[in-house]
Amino acid sequence: MSITRGQFLRSLGKSLPGLVASTGVATAAEAIFRRVAQASPPMTPLPIERIPFLHKVQTEEHVIALTFNDGPVSGITERLLDALAAHKSPATFFMSGDKVVAAPDLARRVLAEGHELGHHTQSGRKLTELPDLQVDDELDRAEAVFRDELGAQAAWFRPPFGALRQDQARRVQLRRMRVALWSVDAEDWRPQPGPEVTQRILEQIHPGAIVVCHEAPASAESLGDTLTRLRDANYRLLTLSELARRAAA
Numbered sequence: 464m465s466i467t468r469g470q471f472l473r474s475l476g477k478s479l480p481g482l483v484a485s486t487g488v489a490t491a492a493e494a495i496f497r498r499v500a501q502a503s504p505p506m507t508p509l510p511i512e513r514i515p516f517l518h519k520v521q522t523e524e525h526v527i528a529l530t531f532n533d534g535p536v537s538g539i540t541e542r543l544l545d546a547l548a549a550h551k552s553p554a555t556f557f558m559s560g561d562k563v564v565a566a567p568d569l570a571r572r573v574l575a576e577g578h579e580l581g582h583h584t585q586s587g588r589k590l591t592e593l594p595d596l597q598v599d600d601e602l603d604r605a606e607a608v609f610r611d612e613l614g615a616q617a618a619w620f621r622p623p624f625g626a627l628r629q630d631q632a633r634r635v636q637l638r639r640m641r642v643a644l645w646s647v648d649a650e651d652w653r654p655q656p657g658p659e660v661t662q663r664i665l666e667q668i669h670p671g672a673i674v675v676c677h678e679a680p681a682s683a684e685s686l687g688d689t690l691t692r693l694r695d696a697n698y699r700l701l702t703l704s705e706l707a708r709r710a711a712a
């Protein structure tokens with residue numbers, strides 16, 4: 464249905480008596496818009512939902528996830544895998560793309576023995592110090608390495624140094640990964656006797672814990688004893704995805 468210019472002016476005249484005749488159509492229309500704007504409440508921005516970072520799982524079961532960062536590392540990863548196999552225990556390995564390229568057969572062995580792949584960027588650089596384009600590059604290059612060398616895609620992402628902003632977490636989410644941090648820190652990245660690593664883990668362990676270790680000499684030395692003592696304390700190891708499903712159940 465169309466109306467004539469005269470009908471439009473008469474309609475404005477009824478809404479704003481005398482205004483159309485004295486100031487013209489454009490000014491009258493502006494006046495209408497001002498009145499509407501004054502009558503409308505100010506727009507409140509919708510809150511942006513925070514992306515959760517998984518530190519642990521709430522459960523009463525004695526189940527935990529053992530995770531390893533910064534591999535694979537020749538001479539270390541083999542020892543970790545041997546200890547895990549001897550105890551029939553799974554783990555989640557957060558690999559970096561550069562290290563998979565350097566030791567692809569070792570990375571394939573990790574997956575072949577039933578362990579879970581995690582994403583730890585391409586080079587292990589601290590993402591909070593990088594511009595967005597470099598963050599995307601760190602994520603995408605590692606994804607390509609995992610796809611090409613392992614035929615796999617990680618479901619979990621762990622930022623180097625545990626440092627990640629919310630806007631960067633959204634970039635991770637767009638790549639269909641969840642962010643996993645930890646609740647128990649083995650602090651095995653520094654040189655120390657293996658028994659200290661075991662004792663540190665046992666002092667902090669709790670149901671639903673995510674334990675962060677590194678592919679480092681101290682963990683390679685201590686893992687067998689750590690697994691024995693965890694078993695003696697009635698703890699059972701799961702992959703990170705298996706542990707997370709305990710929270711969803």
